[in-house]
Every structure is written in structure tokens, then in C-alpha cells.
Amino acid sequence: MGSDHTRPAPSAPPRVRRILVVTVVPLFVATVLAAVLLWPRGGAPQTDGGADVPRYSGTVTRVVNEPCPSVPSVPEGTPRVGDGRCGTVDVRVDDGPTAGQQVRTPVPDGPGAPRVEVGDEVILVELTDPTDPTTSNWNIAEHQRGTPMIWLAVVFAAAIVAFGRWRGLAALAGLAASFAILLTFVLPGIGAGRSPLLVAVVGAALIMFVVLYLTHGVTAQTSVAVLGTLGSLVLTGVLATIATAATHLTGFGSEDATTLSMFQGDVDLHGLLLAGIIIGSLGVLDDVTVTQAATVTELANANPGLTRLQLYRAATRVGRAHIASTVNTIVLAYAGASLPLLLLLTADARPIGQILTSEFLAQEIVRSAVATLGLIAAVPLTTGLAAVVTAAGRTDAVPPADAPAARPQPDRSEALAALSSPRTAGSNEPARQRAAPPPEATDRWPESNRSTDTAW
Numbered sequence: 407m408g409s410d411h412t413r414p415a416p417s418a419p420p421r422v423r424r425i426l427v428v429t430v431v432p433l434f435v436a437t438v439l440a441a442v443l444l445w446p447r448g449g450a451p452q453t454d455g456g457a458d459v460p461r462y463s464g465t466v467t468r469v470v471n472e473p474c475p476s477v478p479s480v481p482e483g484t485p486r487v488g489d490g491r492c493g494t495v496d497v498r499v500d501d502g503p504t505a506g507q508q509v510r511t512p513v514p515d516g517p518g519a520p521r522v523e524v525g526d527e528v529i530l531v532e533l534t535d536p537t538d539p540t541t542s543n544w545n546i547a548e549h550q551r552g553t554p555m556i557w558l559a560v561v562f563a564a565a566i567v568a569f570g571r572w573r574g575l576a577a578l579a580g581l582a583a584s585f586a587i588l589l590t591f592v593l594p595g596i597g598a599g600r601s602p603l604l605v606a607v608v609g610a611a612l613i614m615f616v617v618l619y620l621t622h623g624v625t626a627q628t629s630v631a632v633l634g635t636l637g638s639l640v641l642t643g644v645l646a647t648i649a650t651a652a653t654h655l656t657g658f659g660s661e662d663a664t665t666l667s668m669f670q671g672d673v674d675l676h677g678l679l680l681a682g683i684i685i686g687s688l689g690v691l692d693d694v695t696v697t698q699a700a701t702v703t704e705l706a707n708a709n710p711g712l713t714r715l716q717l718y719r720a721a722t723r724v725g726r727a728h729i730a731s732t733v734n735t736i737v738l739a740y741a742g743a744s745l746p747l748l749l750l751l752t753a754d755a756r757p758i759g760q761i762l763t764s765e766f767l768a769q770e771i772v773r774s775a776v777a778t779l780g781l782i783a784a785v786p787l788t789t790g791l792a793a794v795v796t797a798a799g800r801t802d803a804v805p806p807a808d809a810p811a812a813r814p815q816p817d818r819s820e821a822l823a824a825l826s827s828p829r830t831a832g833s834n835e836p837a838r839q840r841a842a843p844p845p846e847a848t849d850r851w852p853e854s855n856r857s858t859d860t861a862w
Contacts, residue, residue, distance in 0.1 A: 422798050426629040433636065437611045441591060444605055446598040459531050460502070463550055464509070466526045468496035471513065491515045495522055495546060497530060509544040520549050527553070573621065580617035587613050588685075596681065599672050606681030607643055610688045611636060618692060627699045630795055634695040634788025639684065642691075642780030646683045649772045655679060659769035679769065687777045690732060694781060695788040698725050702792035714797040718789055725785035733778050740774050 474492040493513040499505055509530070514520050522528060527550035535541040566574040592609035596602045614635050622628045657663055657675030666673060701721045706712060712720070741748065747770075751761055761767060 419798070422626060422795055426626055426795070430629050430632060433611075433633075434615050437608060437615060440604075440608045441612055444595055444600055444608055445591060446594040446600070459533065461547065462502040462504070462530045462532070463500040464497040464528050464530045465500060466495060466522050466524055466528060467498050467508065469513070469522060469524060470494045470496075491519070497528060497544070497546070499530065500527075511544045511546050514546050520546065522546060522549075576621045580621045583616045583620065584613050587616070592681075592685070596673065596678060597670060602674055602677030602681035603643065603647070603684070606684040607639065610639055610684050614639070614688060614692060618696070622696060626795055627703050627792070628696075630792045631692070631695040631699040631788060633791055634698070634784055635688070635691050637787050638691050638695070638780050638784035639688065641783050642687045642776060643680065643684055645779055646680050646772075646776045649776050650676065650679060653768055653772055655765065655769055655772060657769075659766040679773075683773050683776055686773070687780050690736060690777065690781055691784050694725070694728060694732065694784050697728060698785060698788040699792045701725075702789060702796050706796045714793045717793040717796060721789045721793070722785065725789060729782055729785060732781060736777055736781070737774055740770055744770060 471491070471493040491513045492515070495511050495513055497509055497511060499507050499509060511530070514522065520528070529547045529550055531545050531547045533543045533545060535543070563578055566578055568574070570577060587609055591612070592605055595605040595609070614632060618628055618632050618635070622631070655676065657677075657679040658667070659679075663675050663678070666678075667675060698721055701724045702717050705717055705720050747766065751767065754761055762771070
């Protein structure tokens with residue numbers, strides 16, 4: 407699954423492979439054992455989330471808009487609750503015990519209420535009157551998004567496979583494995599009361615092993631990327647622990663965290679913040695480490711004469727350019743996910759210093775800074791490992807018997823003398839006519855398809 411249509415990296419010599427196996431295999435075994443010990447048992451924890459309201463699929467068949475009744479005047483500055491949409495909507499129920507029946511619901515109104523038209527597929531909820539169980543009311547909860555999302559997933563997968571071919575297919579398998587580990591180990595483990603930081607580190611390491619080897623193949627280059635990613639993850643976890651302790655972050659910096667604490671009071675929100683930093687950093691770290699390992703390998707193949715230090719310096723220059731763009735990517739990703747929060751800050755009348763040091767904004771700043779520091783550390787760590795492994799492989803490797811002879815290096819003094827010598831008579835004639843080969847040289851070229859280009 408790790409093969410693709412690009413030129414494969416040369417095989418590492420046996421000694422280098424043995425060193426990598428002795429280093430990587432114990433780390434993988436330790437990760438699997440830790441996952442087994444931390445694996446949640448006994449099913450998902452029960453939460454007090456209220457009664458489950460029945461939800462059914464339906465199709466809008468009629469929309470009747472009516473003028474809203476007049477309401478008493480409200481004081482100026484009072485926020486609006488809805489946008490004043492009134493009327494009724496007829497919906498055909500598509501599943502459930504009342505499938506095929508027409509039900510009537512009020513036009514959805516209020517903050518975030520969906521706007522429906524005839525033909526829209528919607529989700530219906532049936533609310534039963536607690537005082538009279540025989541009486542129920544129907545309401546439109548939201549649009550039905552299953553079909554568009556399925557088509558989007560199909561286009562997404564087709565584009566990746568069409569461009570990446572076998573490697574694209576392996577990337578999709580790695581993506582599925584990542585979601586499987588998150589949904590079956592990380593989230594249930596944190597929900598079961600395990601240490602969020604420990605679960606996140608083990609889960610991230612397990613995702614890293616599966617995804618990197620599945621996507622890029624079991625090679626020395628991938629093993630270097632694995633070691634660089636694992637080392638950077640550990641460093642990111644240490645930095646996150648120190649930074650959150652120094653800034654006294656509690657994890658209650660968002661409305662989602664506060665809501666979670668109401669339903670699952672045993673979840674460590676401070677540890678959950680650390681776990682989020684670890685999981686979020688993994689997606690960027692493996693990109694940088696794989697790129698740096700591949701860069702060192704390609705530089706060594708392009709110029710076998712480069713030393714370890716030269717390989718390190720050249721690949722680090724590439725890493726600096728990559729980091730410069732990736733740092734901006736991290737900040738913009740967090741800003742894009744927090745646009746409502748940023749808009750809320752623009753309306754805050756407090757001084758900018760108080761806003762920046764508040765819990766909900768300081769949490770995002772610490773998250774971005776720690777992820778960036780771990781990313782920066784990944785470049786020299788992975789590049790140094792790759793340079794050592796690549797140089798050792800080049801030193802120990804024995805050239806094959808059919809390998810072409812090395813091109814002889816030109817004598818610089820002779821080249822300068824030839825360029826500075828005066829032109830003689832008949833120099834306008836082609837060089838091949840002026841310099842006739844000696845008779846013995848002609849006898850050496852019996853093959854008609856052999857190249858006659860002069861070697862340096």
C-alpha cells in the first residue's frame with residue numbers, strides 16, 4: 407500500500423535497517439501495550455443528556471407564509487430573538503410509524519432556524535405534550551444533509567485516488583484509520599475518565615505509526631519521519647503542560663467546554679485542552695517530518711558527494727521555507743475556526759491587554775504558540791536523523807556490478823588553457839573535422855549504436 411508511481415528510495419544497508427528496527431519496533435510495541443491498558447471498557451459512559459426526541463425524515467410539500475401578529479414595543483437595544491417569519495409548512499413524513507402521512511408544522515423561526523422551500527428534505531421532531539400523551543406537535547429541526555455530504559465524500563475520494571493513485575488510496579485508508587482510532591480509543595478513553603493527556607499521546611502515536619507506514623511504505627525514510635514525529639509530539643506535550651500551567655489555564659475557555667462539564671463532570675477539562683493541542687499538532691508534524699526525510703533522501707541521490715553536514719544544512723534551508731508558510735497556516739486555521747469569537751472581541755469595550763489575557767483568547771494563543779514550537783523542533787530533529795541514516799547508507803552501500811562508471815572530473819587548468827588559447831587558421835571548420843581521431847581509436851568503436859560523445 408505504500409508504493410506509488412514515483413521513483414522509490416534506495417534500500418538502506420542491513421546495518422542501518424537493523425538500527426532502525428531495534429529503535430522503532432520497541433516504540434511501536436510500547437504504544438500498542440499502552441493503548442491496550444488505556445482502552446475503555448464497559449461501553450460508553452452514561453450522560454444525563456435528557457430524553458431522546460424521535461427524529462424522522464420528511465419532504466416539504468407546501469409553505470404558507472403569513473404576517474406575524476403585532477407584538478408590544480420593546481425597549482431600544484433589546485436583541486431580536488427571531489426574524490419574524492410566521493406561517494405553516496406541510497411536510498410528508500418519509501420514515502417511521504407515520505411514513506407517508508402529511509403533517510403540519512410552524513415556519514421555523516428563531517436564531518439559526520432553517521429556511522425551507524417546497525421540495526426540501528428536512529428532519530422532523532415529534533414533541534409530545536407531557537400533560538396529554540395523546541397530543542403531539544411536529545417541528546422542523548434542520549435540513550437533511552446526508553445526500554449532499556455523501557456526494558461530497560465521493561468527489562473527495564475520487565479526486566485523491568485520481569491524483570495520488572495507489573498512494574492516494576493508501577492516504578484514504580490512513581484517514582479512515584485515524585478516524586477509527588479517534589472514535590474507538592481517544593474519545594471513549596477521555597470520556598471514561600482516563601488522563602486526557604496520556605490518552606492523546608498514545609492515540610496520536612498509534613495514528614502516526616498506522617498512517618505513516620500505510621501511506622508511505624515500510625522504508626528507512628518513513629522510519630526517520632516516525633522517529634522525528636514521535637520526538638516532536640513528546641516535546642509538544644511537555645511544552646503544552648508548562649505553558650498551560652504558567653498561564654493558569656483551566657480549560658473552561660469555551661462554551662463547548664462548559665457545556666461538556668455539565669453533562670460529564672468527571673472529564674478533566676485542563677487535560678482535555680492539552681489533548682487537543684497534541685492531536686491538533688500531529689496533523690502538521692507528520693507533514694513536516696515526511697517532507698524533511700524525503701528532502702534529505704533526494705538531495706543525497708542528486709549529489710552523492712554531499713557530507714552529513716552539507717545534507718543537513720541544505721535540507722534545513724528547505725525546512726525553514728516550509729516552516730515559514732506552515733506557521734501562517736496554523737494561525738489562520740485557528741482564526742478561521744474562531745471567527746465568531748474574534749468578531750465578539752471587536753465589540754468588547756475592555757482594553758486590548760485584558761482581552762488578550764482572558765481565558766478564552768489566551769487558550770488559543772497558547773495553543774498556536776506551543777504547536778508552532780513543536781513544529782520548529784521537528785525540522786532539525788528529523789533532518790539530523792535523516793542525514794545520519796542517509797549518509798550511513800551511502801557509505802555502507804556496495805555499488806551494483808552493472809552500475810555506470812563515475813563521470814571523470816575535468817582538469818580545470820586544462821579547461822582554462824583551452825578557453826584562453828588563440829584561434830588558429832581553419833578554426834571555422836567543425837571541431838570534428840579539425841581533430842581527427844587516431845587510427846587506433848577508430849578500431850575501438852565497432853558498435854554502431856555506441857555514443858561518440860566525448861566524456862569529460
